[in-house]
């Protein structure tokens with residue numbers, strides 16, 4: 001079970017379904033007892049090894065969407081399939097990276113990475129070896145025995161990524177993983193994420209409110225609009241597989257960027 | 272682990288203030304010619320303290336009081352931790368048990384102390400039980416709050432990685448509760464001394480509380496003051512030990528001490 005299968009597979013070739021949302025609705029009960037609709041009629045399918053990004057203004061239900069898929073929050077109605085099977089709560093097939101890295105302060109970096117392995121009662125020796133490899137892969141070799149508070153925000157987020165990958169999930173979910181980082185670190189992390197993507201065989205869904213980030217990372221961008229959160233448009237991104245950050249300044253990239261901005265603006269104009 | 276920084280200037284400041292307080296005490300007593308039956312001068316208190324220590328009298332009674340304090344604390348703390356652990360995890364238990372616990376806490380322990388002495392006698396047992404009942408509540412309340420207050424995002428993280436309720440307890444709720452639990456234990460250990468003394472006041476054959484009553488009856492106010500100093504010293508000692516254990520156990524948390532030194 002090697003985690004690092006180098007796959008040169010063209011992701012545009014549609015594989016089998018990794019997960020799909022079918023008529024998902026979510027209402028939250030607010031403090032004063034009112035029903036707030038966070039998601040309405042979410043329908044889309046993501047294929048194996050795809051990298052999809054979800055973009056939308058804050059409050060449009062991106063985190064809710066991700067939490068429902070992760071089994072942290074229950075949908076009010078609708079169905080979710082994961083690898084062709086109906087979803088039954090949280091699954092070890094899914095690894096999650098949170099916006100705040102959510103590391104446990106009393107555990108060393110190594111032991112934070114091992115949390116999912118401990119929960120799943122995996123072989124400890126093998127998991128430790130894997131954790132060392134993953135920390136090396138995310139550029140944190142030598143930090144194994146440090147504590148989270150000794151690391152910068154960007155480094156903590158890398159630990160969160162290593163933790164999400166420790167059990168070889170087939171699906172990786174990321175909720176604004178770089179939202180708290182400064183612009184330069186963020187771009188660096190985006191590049192690294194693309195490199196990582198080539199080494200792991202997982203399907204990735206990344207939530208962001210940054211339009212350039214969504215275009216840069218995604219094979220497809222799912223554009224969401226608020227009140228209530230729904231899928232506005234799904235856009236295929238046709239950029240070279242091997243891309244550099246400078247691509248953000250290209251004509252092609254600008255077309256996508258303007259398209260998404262227009263989608264948001266026209267929606268905002270309706271309010 | 273951070274080294275204890277010995278700040279010479281701080282020490283000088285504290286020592287001078289201590290001498291200043293003693294001096295004020297001394298001169299006030301002399302100036303107004305206050306009888307040692309009302310408020311003794313520091314020199315007399317120090318002499319009484321010295322006599323009590325070298326004669327071995329304090330040692331015996333301190334031993335008894337310390338035994339009652341520590342046993343009562345241990346029993347009260349263990350029951351509070353177990354019950355707090357259960358209530359913190361199982362919400363229905365709180366609904367059932369909490370009214371009784373609050374009702375019990377609302378009873379002044381001083382008022383029910385005579386009952387315990389009547390039931391369990393003049394020996395150490397009644398004092399241990401009184402101490403345990405006083406120590407119980409702050410530790411229980413802190414344990415429950417600590418177990419309940421784990422950040423929602425940590426719980427969600429554990430849920431996403433398919434943690435069972437027991438794993439959630441062991442890996443997140445309990446470690447998160449430790450600083451709260453230690454705050455409760457710290458309050459508890461100081462209250463424990465009060466518990467033992469209250470028990471001894473009601474009726475005892477030995478202990479520092481018993482000794483205070485004896486001195487009081489024989490109008491030896493200087494002797495009472497000397498014992499009060501011994502009690503304070505015990506309190507400070509136990510509190511300090513508790514702080515050290517807490518600091519070692521909760522190695523990850525930034526205490527106010529750390530923040531102050533930055």
Ligand SMILES: Nc1ncnc2c1ncn2[C@@H]1O[C@H](COP(=O)(O)OP(=O)(O)O)[C@@H](O)[C@H]1O
Nearest residue numbers: 028029030038057058059060061062063064065
């Ligand atoms: N636990 C909750 N209780 C009540 N309302 C919630 C809760 N979580 C989210 N919401 C509401 O649902 C909507 C979508 O939230 P969220 O999914 O966090 O959006 P996003 O991640 O896109 O910013 C918001 O209006 C938010 O206030």
Ligand SMILES: [Mg+2]
Nearest residue numbers: 062063064176
């Ligand atoms: Mg969000």
